[in-house]
Amino acid sequence: MSKKNFSKKRQAKINKRLDFLNVMVIMSILIVGFIYLIVFKRETISNEENRNLTKFPKFSVENYLSGKYTEGIAKYYDDTVPNRSELKKFIATYIIPLKGLEYGSDNLIIYQNNGGNKKPDKPEKPEVTTTQTTVSSVSNTNTEITSTTTVTVTTVPDNHNPAVNGEIANNIVVVNNRGLMLYGGGMENGAEYASILNEYKKQLGKDVNVYSMVCPTAVSYYMPENYLDLTASEQDNITNINNNLKDVIPVDIFNTLLCHKNEDIYTRTDHHWSQLGAYYASQQFAEIADVPFNDISKYKKVSLPNYVGTLYGYTQSSALINNPEDFVYYIPPNSYTTTYYSTSFTDPTEGDLLFDPAPMAESSYYLVFMGGDEKITHINTDCKNGRNLVIFKDSYGNAVVPNLTGSFENIYVCDMRHFELNSIEFIKQVKATDVLFAMNTFSATGGNYKCLEDIMNQ
Numbered sequence: 001m002s003k004k005n006f007s008k009k010r011q012a013k014i015n016k017r018l019d020f021l022n023v024m025v026i027m028s029i030l031i032v033g034f035i036y037l038i039v040f041k042r043e044t045i046s047n048e049e050n051r052n053l054t055k056f057p058k059f060s061v062e063n064y065l066s067g068k069y070t071e072g073i074a075k076y077y078d079d080t081v082p083n084r085s086e087l088k089k090f091i092a093t094y095i096i097p098l099k100g101l102e103y104g105s106d107n108l109i110i111y112q113n114n115g116g117n118k119k120p121d122k123p124e125k126p127e128v129t130t131t132q133t134t135v136s137s138v139s140n141t142n143t144e145i146t147s148t149t150t151v152t153v154t155t156v157p158d159n160h161n162p163a164v165n166g167e168i169a170n171n172i173v174v175v176n177n178r179g180l181m182l183y184g185g186g187m188e189n190g191a192e193y194a195s196i197l198n199e200y201k202k203q204l205g206k207d208v209n210v211y212s213m214v215c216p217t218a219v220s221y222y223m224p225e226n227y228l229d230l231t232a233s234e235q236d237n238i239t240n241i242n243n244n245l246k247d248v249i250p251v252d253i254f255n256t257l258l259c260h261k262n263e264d265i266y267t268r269t270d271h272h273w274s275q276l277g278a279y280y281a282s283q284q285f286a287e288i289a290d291v292p293f294n295d296i297s298k299y300k301k302v303s304l305p306n307y308v309g310t311l312y313g314y315t316q317s318s319a320l321i322n323n324p325e326d327f328v329y330y331i332p333p334n335s336y337t338t339t340y341y342s343t344s345f346t347d348p349t350e351g352d353l354l355f356d357p358a359p360m361a362e363s364s365y366y367l368v369f370m371g372g373d374e375k376i377t378h379i380n381t382d383c384k385n386g387r388n389l390v391i392f393k394d395s396y397g398n399a400v401v402p403n404l405t406g407s408f409e410n411i412y413v414c415d416m417r418h419f420e421l422n423s424i425e426f427i428k429q430v431k432a433t434d435v436l437f438a439m440n441t442f443s444a445t446g447g448n449y450k451c452l453e454d455i456m457n458q
Contacts, residue, residue, distance in 0.1 A: 040082035053080045172315050173223065173230065177323040178268040179311030180219040185232030186445030187240050193449040194244035197437060200456065201247045203424050208432060213251040213285060214238045215273065215396045215440045218266035221258065234441045241444060251288055251436075253281040264328065269320045270309025272366050275329045275399045282403035289434060291387055294406035299330035306362050313363070327365040329354065332405045336381040338370075344420040345376050353379060353402060369398035370413065377413040381405045390432040392416045392423065392455075394448055397438035408434070416451040423455040 044053055057063065057072030064070070173180040194212070201210040216234040223231060235254050242250040257265055257277060265277030279296055286293035307327035312320040331354060338353040355371045370377050373395055389408040391397055393415060401413055412430050414423070416439075427435055443449060 042080040042082055044080065172311055173219070173227070174311075174315055174317045174319050175222075175224060177319050178218070178222055179271070179315060179317070179320055180223055180231075181217055181271055181311075181442070182231045183217065183219055183234055183237075183441060185237055187237060189445040189449065190237050190241040191244045193444050193452075194241050194248070196449065196453045196456070197248045198244075198246045200424070200435065200437075200452075203456075204427060204435065208427065209249065209289065209434045210247070211249045211251050211285065211289070211434065211436045212241065212245060213253060213281060213400075213436060213438045214241055214444045215281065215438065216254055216257065217271070217440055217442070218273070220254070221261040221266070237441055237445055249288060251281070251285045253284055256280055256284050267307070267309055267327065267366075268323075268325050269307065269311050270366060271311055272309070273396060273399060274327075275369075275402065278396075278399035279330070279403045282400050282407075285400075285436065286404065286407045289387075289407070291385065291407040292383065294333055294403075296330065298333040300333070301328065301330055303328050304357055304362075304365055307365055308363055309366065310363070324362075327357075327368075329365075329368055329399075330402065332402050334382050334406045336379050336405045339378045339380075340370075341376040341378065342420075343374060343376060343415075343418045345426065353377075353405070366395070366398070369401065373398070373415040374418045375415075376419070377401070377411075379405060379411040379413070381409060381411070383407060383409055385409055387434060388412075388430060388432045389434045389436060390414065390427050390430065391436045391438055392419070392452060393437070394439040394443040396440040396443075400438050416455060417448060419451075419455045420458075421455070422458055423452070 054072075054076045056076045057069050059069055063072070171182045173182065197210060197212055201208075204210060214237075216238065219231050220234045238252060238254055242252055257280060260277070260280050263276060264274055265280065266273045276296075283293055304327040306324045308321055308324045309327075311317075336353065338351050340349045340351050341347060351371075353370060355368050357365055357368050360367060379401070383406055385408070387408045388410040389404065390412045391401065391414065393400070393413065394417065395415075397413070397415075401411060404411060410430070412426075412432070414426070419426075437452070439448065
């Protein structure tokens, strides 16, 4: 046998052994993976995403024949992987950052939602990149993001500004370990929102004070100036609303919050503001309404560590999950009692204004404020000044309520999305002297504001 033939046979044996080894390794991985998925406990709740995971489907002949049963099994096993949280963190840290478009040397990553095959426009200058990005809705029980629009995104790389390092996913910017929702604007909707409030004032008459507090979101204060074209101006939209109000008193808190932007007035990982931000807004409202107001130094401060809120659920960003924050709330110093009712103002139940966070998932700490939205809340306080306040709000308004327990004798809190009564009759029934509409810009210029008209006419 020639030396050449011997070498070929030897190489062939080696290749067979390597092939066999590869097959054994792959089979071992599959077997171990199968045992892991079958034996280990499956997750039922995602604390980071603040939701229950998919349940195993119930069998029926109809579901089986339609394919829904087997599809449900696939979704169950896909959604309830053992050690899901740790795997999600690994993916968020090492896999997701590989996606998207990178602009310049500042590493700004944009996960585009072009709504199809729309291509980015050509840049006007070499250092400018322009794309079309659709700002669309995100929704869950505590979210008021409802406006949908298309905005032109212009990014100008700035190597001297460290604040431009960030990413965008699902129309949310993540920059400096902070999530920011992109605001789409809505001048016409804002004008209609104002006209609805004007109708409230008209029907309630001169004896009831009506106020509008439209709350800006964090994007107005923490978006790097170099990327402001990503978002519409909340300040301009709030000004437009206030200019269309007639006999309704505006509570313009934009500049008030701007003065405190270096404080923790917004949470970094959640779409809500913090109670501290709501405190400064409430302080301005109390001054305009000419009622007393408790100084924050009299409150008991409570700080809860390891908070990662809703924005991680939307973005799966490693910058958020790997940089949790403290969730801080403040317990009012004065005495009060709290009664919860159904959304039709029945079935009263005594309770706490601020819920115990101990049984809550860390991602759900914002529920400390009255436990959520689907209820009517009545707070009777020791502030015996004869002033009764009704608040119609979205979830931003929840953080306002504890700050006003030293300002009004009675406070009635109603979420406009769940209220089941005629709002005008309710205001008169509880003998309100003041009505505050408190919601963020996404509600005031998005779809939620129409709920105010619906409940006025039902």
